[in-house]
Amino acid sequence: MLRVLAVDDEEPLLEELLFLLRSDPRVRSAEGASDATGALRRITRALEAGPDGAEGIDVVFLDIHMAGLTGLDIARLLTGFARPPLIVFVTAHEGFAVQAFDLKAVDYVLKPVRPERLAEAVRRARAQLGRDGEPPAVGGVPPAAHAPNPNPYPYPPLAGPASARPGPGAGGADRAPEQIAVELGGVTRFVAIADITYVEAQGDYARLHTTEGSHLVRIPLSTLEERWAARGFVRIHRRHLVALGRIDELRLDAGTTTVRVGAAELQVSRRHARELRDLLVRRAAG
Incomplete structure (x- = not known):
């Protein structure tokens, strides 16, 4: 199973990315960093511990546009290490794909992130690490409804049925x-x-x-x-x-x-x- 670090300086996007990653049964742990400094600090600890150490990181899901160092800058720094974590770029911009793959990125996922697309990125990372024997996501999409969710940001179920929405014949077309x-x-x-x-x-x-x-x-x-x-x-x-x-x-x-x-x-x-x-x-x- 994968140990993951997600990096994005937009907190709502980071929250949702972590939710999706933690809902995937192929991901053992998913941590978040909201800036390049925090990300580099965490990656440095992982590199010092080694890939088999308790603080190891297998994959970094990395935004590109951030204050200070960009995701591309972080990826370039990691190329100087013998066994760096894999990189998956998660960005709203299509124009950096060539640079990303020049830096040996495993995948390039565009925002807004679709669950099935993120599941494919997880599959590619597992394949590159030689872990294809682990349980796959059902239908290519993480079965969030059946997996434990340690997500610290609660998203509770709807309090009330969707059928309460006004419909045709009940004035629904004229009401907010x-x-x-x-x-x-x-x-x-x-x-x-x-x-x-x-x-x-x-x-x-x-x-x-x-x-x-x-x-x-x-x-x-x-x-x-x-x-x-x-x-x-x-x-x-x-x-x-x-x-x-x-x-x-x-x-x-x-x-x-x-x-x-x-x-x-x-x-x-x-x-x-x-x-x-x-x-x-x-x-x-x-």
Whole structure:
């Protein structure tokens, strides 16, 4: 089984890549690094331990565009070692494929990463390491539903059936969607918008928080702010969108305004503080 290091400076993409790798029964362990420095530090420990050591790494799944050193720079550094880990590039850019294979990359996977494509990269790495006798992924796709998942980022199941979506004859064509589709590991789930307490911006992505956990969607926060304004979602900060009815407490302390939403305490920016207080007062007054 493979010991893997995934490197990407975009945290949401790193989370999803780790989820998919950890769901593959051919991967024994998968660690993450969010920058080139951390990646090189971890790879150095692996090289010092040797390929058979406890801290060994078999394959590095490596982004190309990162702050500081690029993935190509890291791969060039590794060519100077006698037995470096294998490299699989995972990137949104097609134009570096020739350079990647000149550096003896095992594979070149384009983002957004499809589970079956990542499974093929794992297969190629196993083949190059001479480990083809290990259990294959079912149908070429990691059986995530049956494999243990030590992923530290929880993606809980949908709280409520997908059949709750409005359909033809029920005014569905004239109503705003009641749910939002969330894709993870090739599976689409439908999260009820009414279950979402607040939304957190993560670059071009947004993390939807519910009382059960969180889900990642590739939608900017500004888009959700516009779509969900009629549902009572209000912007309180450049990073947060909150369901007005889910705010349990508004607090002003030393000029700083915060709100409590369940167990989360979120800061309210100055530009949004007065408007939010007015909305909450009007809501309380009916």
